[in-house]
Amino acid sequence: MGPEATVDFMDKIIKATPANDDSDHIHMLVDNNPQIPSRVKAILEAGESPGPVMAQMARQLENWGADFIAIPCNTAHFYYLEVKSAVKIPVLNIIQITKEKILQEIPNVKKIGLLATTAVLVTRLYHNAFQEHSVDILTPDAHNQQKVMDLIFAVKSNQYSAELIKELQQIANELIKEGAQAIIFGCTELSVLAKDIHNIAVPTFDPSQILAEEVIHIVKGQSNVLNKN
Numbered sequence: 001m002g003p004e005a006t007v008d009f010m011d012k013i014i015k016a017t018p019a020n021d022d023s024d025h026i027h028m029l030v031d032n033n034p035q036i037p038s039r040v041k042a043i044l045e046a047g048e049s050p051g052p053v054m055a056q057m058a059r060q061l062e063n064w065g066a067d068f069i070a071i072p073c074n075t076a077h078f079y080y081l082e083v084k085s086a087v088k089i090p091v092l093n094i095i096q097i098t099k100e101k102i103l104q105e106i107p108n109v110k111k112i113g114l115l116a117t118t119a120v121l122v123t124r125l126y127h128n129a130f131q132e133h134s135v136d137i138l139t140p141d142a143h144n145q146q147k148v149m150d151l152i153f154a155v156k157s158n159q160y161s162a163e164l165i166k167e168l169q170q171i172a173n174e175l176i177k178e179g180a181q182a183i184i185f186g187c188t189e190l191s192v193l194a195k196d197i198h199n200i201a202v203p204t205f206d207p208s209q210i211l212a213e214e215v216i217h218i219v220k221g222q223s224n225v226l227n228k229n
Contacts, residue, residue, distance in 0.1 A: 002073075002156050005188035005208070006032045009072035012212035018220075026219050029064050031057045039075040043119040051079040055086035062087045068226060070094075070215055072208055074186045075119045090226045097214050097225065098184065098207040099129045106182055106203060113138045113175030113202075115148055115168070116186030126186060138180050144171045148190070155189035169197045176201055 041047035068090040084091045127137045172183045183204045185194040191208040217223035
């Protein structure tokens, strides 16, 4: 949804695609629309819903010839059903795909730290996804959550520095101290920073990267996830 996050998602697909030539890469149809109403303001401040615009974007992509749709924005998945019902082609769900990846790699996980927009926390998108598996989702305290939001909007305004990366890692480490056995960087702007975080004590999961890899598996015929959507 954000321009930097959109380009980062495309870059993840390109870099993860096994290719020897241009023709081995994936044909992507991208609607990068920065004017879409703010997901965060819609959820937290009763602002204009982005759902109708997202639905129209999905229909446009379908008309352009897309075989399926990926939404590289965690918060936007609050409107997932509105988008899914607007088109006949499958719409991938970043929340569900991330959940399945984590449970596959850490089947006995009991506590997961989540760094995401306040809107994702309020709507409990990840909380609800993991509830049936008896997994607790740990989130930052109010002070650190404001820092998370500041980091997200720093990326949206084209800021990127070692200091921002360090701050994100410090917040993640606070959740690890509280018992988190894994960390989800549940915002595609945080994904831009998280790719340069190293030496963290627990497994980390980047939904944007997981979604990118799922796109590749689908196109290369190595996934049946479309049958679930």
